[in-house]
Amino acid sequence: MxxxxxxxxxxxxxxxxxxxxxxxxxxxxxxxxxxxxxxxxxxxxxxxxxxxxxxxxxxxxxxxxxxxxxxxxxxxxxGPDVAAALEALAVIAPPDPTPVTTLRTHSRHSALRRSRTCYDHLAGSLGVALMYAFLDQGLLQREEGALASRSRADQPGSYGKQASYQLTPEGTERFAAFGIDVDGMTRGRRPIVRYCVDWSERRHHLAGALGAALAERYFHLGWLRYGVSPRVVHLTDTGKGGVMDTFAIEVLN
The missing domain is CATH 1.10.10.10 (Winged helix-like DNA-binding domain superfamily/Winged helix DNA-binding domain)
Known part of the structure; x- marks a missing residue:
């Protein structure tokens, strides 16, 4: 029954x-x-x-x-679904009415918007910049019919509820060369490519197994380090050079 x-x-x-x-x-x-x-x-x-x-x-x-x-x-x-739900809720939540009165608080807010973790993957302007660079280079692609137009999706605030992405053959090759176990992801239960709507950028950042694996790899290589405040991360000088050399992405983070 x-x-x-x-x-x-x-x-x-x-x-x-x-x-x-x-x-x-x-x-x-x-x-x-x-x-x-x-x-x-x-x-x-x-x-x-x-x-x-x-x-x-x-x-x-x-x-x-x-x-x-x-x-x-x-x-x-x-789990990651809780983080994704909180990130989505932050998109529609009203701004905190508490005025920013100290330099410390202003710096923390700026750092959160610049680069932070969303559970186990990257968010903020850094996470969004990487996501759209991977799309531009053909490492990821939008599934057909996911969005009416590319230009509309690239505008802040136009993140498209029906968006869907997938890993391309070129992306599989490039990420595997970077040390990501792409084959292992295909055997896992977690979707390889997912996205979150970034609350500060109002655009998509990369989540799923691939987003988590990339963040883990960045930390392992010393490209990222944790900040003093919870969630805040910083791209190191080594990371800036590594992202440029490996993915031809210039990040002014």
Whole structure:
């Protein structure tokens, strides 16, 4: 006997995100790295016991997962779909009304828009620049009928709900030469190429197994380093040269 699956409880998800403290914790976890309860309490500006209660609620709803290392508990997002949902929500969310009054806050906001992680792949102007450079070079291509026109999709804010991308034979060859296990991706459950709508650029950045593998490779080669603030990453001088030499992409990041 087939049992009907219950419909998603959007109201419950909305209630969880309605708490500024929980929202701040989830945004910090979009860094992709597990964070301790004490770190998340500091991010949300609450006590450790209060943070534990919030994280318990998020875990019960399946948005985060906990793991223990010694005496410490660490939390991470339940998966890339949670990060993608948060990124999509950020696209339609109203701007934070809190005025930027310090140089530190201004610098952090600028850094987030320039280059950040979206769970396990790159976002911000850097992630978008790489995505569209791969399209220009024929390493990725839009599936036929995905968008009415190329020029329309390239305009900020015109990201096209029906967009879909795929890896080309040339892309398979180039990424494999760069050290990406493309064959292994085809055997995995995760789609090779997906996209997120970037909340700061209003355009697409590369997600999926390929986006994650590229970010991991960049870190391994020393092309990227983490910043002081959660999610912020910086392209190193080595990375700028590597992106130019390997993919002929000039990034002024």
């Amino acid at each position: 087939m049992v009907d699956q219950p419909e998603p409880d959007l109201a419950r998800a909305a209630r969880l995100l309605a708490s500024p403290s929980r929202a701040l914790m989830l945004k910090a976890l979009c860094d992709g790295r597990p964070l301790a309860v004490t770190d998340l309490a500091r991010v949300a500006d609450v006590s450790v016991p209060t943070a534990s209660v919030h994280l318990g609620q998020l875990a019960e709803a399946g948005l985060v997962r906990a793991e223990r290392s010694g005496r410490n508990r660490y939390f991470h997002l339940a």
